Amino acid sequence: MDPTLSKGDQARADILDAARHLFVTYGYHGTSMRAIAQAAGGRSVAGLYNHFPSKEAIFMALIAERNPYDLLFGVLEGALADAHTLADFVHTALREVLRVLPQHYDFLQLAQIDLREFGGKNIAHLLQHSAFPRLLDLLRRVQALPDAARLDSLVWVRTLASLVIGFVITEQLAPTGLFGDLSTDEWAAHLADMLLYGCLGPRAG
Amino acid sequence: MDPTLSKGDQARADILDAARHLFVTYGYHGTSMRAIAQAAGGRSVAGLYNHFPSKEAIFMALIAERNPYDLLFGVLEGALADAHTLADFVHTALREVLRVLPQHYDFLQLAQIDLREFGGKNIAHLLQHSAFPRLLDLLRRVQALPDAARLDSLVWVRTLASLVIGFVITEQLAPTGLFGDLSTDEWAAHLADMLLYGCLGPRAG
DNA sequence: GTCTATAAGAGGATAGAC
DNA sequence: GTCTATCCTCTTATAGAC
Missing domain, CATH: 1.10.10.60 (Homeodomain-like)
Known part of the structure; x- marks a missing residue:
């Protein structure tokens, strides 16, 4: 074509x-x-x-060449460039990531296949050689945001990743309608508030 | 035997x-x-x-008969019985769930297989007919805790589930040592604080 | 680089004796 | 309820002509 x-x-x-x-x-x-x-x-x-x-070589090529990491990093970089505070960044980043990820549903499925069939070795390789270095660099710049000094970066980044991964998996597991009342953007905003202030903290809205 | x-x-x-x-x-x-x-x-x-x-019938029997839901609900009920505040409950529940889950690693793997090979239908069936009704009942009682009145239960329970699921998956993906400095109990405490107060809120410790 | 044909074996499932 | 033997299909991968 x-x-x-x-x-x-x-x-x-x-x-x-x-x-x-x-x-x-x-x-x-x-x-x-x-x-x-x-x-x-x-x-x-x-x-x-x-x-x-x-x-297996076909599968490995799919993981290596058809992954959305460049796109995701573009989204995160864009969110960081526009953000004046950590709250800005978290809200924009979660919203945009949850918007972009469903467009790469295929890759998420391939990642799950890799986890099951190949012990996650292809994804782990991709993370270590491509994603982690850039992620750590981005994280340093996030920590430079005015209200992010106290951020425990290791805990924070794992929590953020867990929220996104868990969001995708619970979507697959939940019967239609259980979580269906809210749009993806609304979910992103709720998750961002939860990540920023917790369930006991103040609400932005 | x-x-x-x-x-x-x-x-x-x-x-x-x-x-x-x-x-x-x-x-x-x-x-x-x-x-x-x-x-x-x-x-x-x-x-x-x-x-x-x-x-396939063998696989379905494994999901239906060898799942840890009774055990998990026992843990959650125990955590709720001991808790005087939402913070108590979240800390105890996360700690105990993250302690118990790794002992049922096999089931988590079977759940991932179900997700990939059978579209998650067996897990979804189990959730709808066994887990969800009990979960909603427990959630009502959690909301009766003194500081939990404002809890948006839908958002809260999905966040909690996402954190646990994401914790398990990131463990599988991360190279040894990246997240390895902290014990599971320490991770549980950090995640509980994050869930309660967010990354900008006050810290208990 | 693409094809037809085929090798060599593993797959799920069954028949029928005991 | 367990066995031996077997059916037939599908599997990955290769040989060799064009």
């Missing part, structure tokens, strides 16, 4: 697109190389092996 | 034990009926079908 791609690269992209969809829909072991080849434009199975040495 | 079990029930228990271990270690599709039969005391494959009609 993309005229800037060579024929080989286009085939590779087709394979990755097909595999992503099938892995997400039917799981890793529930997806066969046959199914991927068929979904990637009716190719032959053997053709896949011209681009990837194994099924 | 258990003399109170009939021969048939003992076989059933053996099969469930073996399947649980293999599912957790190798994943659902990574575990064959042959492997389960072998691990369940060197039985024959056909023998499994005297106790379960299919492989």
